[in-house]
Amino acid sequence: MGDAPDVPRVLVGSMKDLVEEREVTLQQAQSLAASLGIPYLECSSKTGENVAEVFHTLLKEIEKDDGLLNDKEEDKCIIL
Secondary structure (H helix, E strand, O other), X not given: OOOOOOOOOOXXXXXXXXXXXXOOOHHHHHHHHHHHOOOEEEOOOOOOOOHHHHXXXXXXXXXXXXXXXXXXXXXXXXXX
8 A cells, every 4th residue: 555645635714704603713723724734714605705715725735736637647536
């Protein structure tokens, strides 16, 4: 068994509009994301704030992985 490739990831804090009900601080979330080496964003599906940015950031993470989208390698999955 070889090393499995890293899967592109983004840590997302949702329900940004519910400030009073927040259970994880911004600093805690950013610290976790930094420890995992991944981007962190907050969004609100209710207001639409940063929703598109979450997907754009994930696409950027996917594009960083040169081998992930390489359709010439028959053994690997292709994300479309």
